[in-house]
Amino acid sequence: MAICFFRTIILYLLLIVAVRLMGKKQVGELEPTELVLAMLLSDLASVPMQDFGLPLLFGVLPILILVCLTMILSMMTMKSVRFRELVCGRPSLVIDHGQLLQGELERNRLTVDELMEELRLKGITDFSTVKYAILENSGEMSIIPYDRETAATPRQMNMTVKEDGLPVILINDGRVMTHNLKHMQRDDRWLKEQLSQQGLSSVKEVFLMTLDETGQVNLVKKGEKG
C-alpha cells in the first residue's frame, strides 16, 4: 500500500510535467492538475471495478491521494503567483500591435495555419488588424483587434443606453423560485399582484416569469408561445 502511495504521487507529478510540456493547446478548460486528475480518475475507478482480484482499496487509495494532491496544488496555485506560473504556465502574446511574434509561436508550437484558423474563427482575416493575440493558459486564443477595426461602442459615440440588467427566473414551469424571489426583494403578495394583472389566478398557469434589475417583468403563460 505504501508503494501504491508513492507510485501515485510520482506518476501524478510526472503527468503534470508531461501535460505542461505538451503545451497549452492540450490543456483545454482545465488546469494541468485537474486535467491529469480527470485523466487518471476514470482508469483508477474502473480497474478494481472489473478485477475482483484487486482489493477496493487499490482504487480508493490512489483516488483519495490524487484528490488531496490536486486540492493542495490548486490551493498553492491560488496563493502563489510563481507557483501558478510553474504549474499552469503564463499567457503568451503571439501578436503584438499587428506583428507576429515568431519566437512565441515557436515556443508554444503553434503553427501559422493554426493561428490563422483562430483568427478566422473570430471573423478576422488579416492579422495586421489585430492589436493583441494572446494564447491563454487554457489553450484558448484571446484576440483583441485595434479599436479602429471594431464596431463603435455607445460610449465612444457619447450615447446613453438603457441597461436591461440580468433577468432572474421567478416562476419556472408553475413552480415559484422562492430563493430568486427573495434575492430580487419581492414577496408572494407582489407575485400575486403581477399574476392578477395578467389575468392569472395561480402560479400553475405560468410557464416562465422573469424579472430583471430594472423591474421589467416578462411572463409566458402555459401553452402560449414565449
Add this chain to the structure above:
Amino acid sequence: MKRIWISLGILVLVLAGTLVHISGVRSVTGSITDRLDRAEAVVEQGDWEQARQLTQEAKEEWESVDTWFAIMLRVGDTDEVTTGFQEVMGFLQYEETAEYDSANGTLLEKVKHLYETERLSWTNLL
C-alpha cells in the same frame, strides 16, 4: 488554507496507515514463517506431532489476519497462502516427508512474498 491542511492531514494519515500496514505484514509474516521453519526443523528430527502443532498455530495466525489481508493485499496472493496451508496440513497428516518439504518450502516463499511485495524498496517502487 483550511483545505490544504485537511488534504495534507489526509495524506499524512494515509501514509502513516500504509507504514503501519507494512509493519503489521512484516510482523505477521515473520511470525508465520518462523513457525513454519521450526515445523520443518522438527520434521527432520521425526517429531511430526510438534510439526503439526506449529503449522496449526501458523495457520490460525494466518486465519486471524485473513480479513485484514483480504482488504489490503491482492486476493490471488492471499488465496495461494490459504490453499498452501491446506496442502501442508494434508502432507503433515500423512507424514509424507518429501512432499511436506516441498509444499512447506513453497508456502514459506508465498508468505515471504506477501511482505516482499509490500515493503518499501526501490525495486518495488520502480
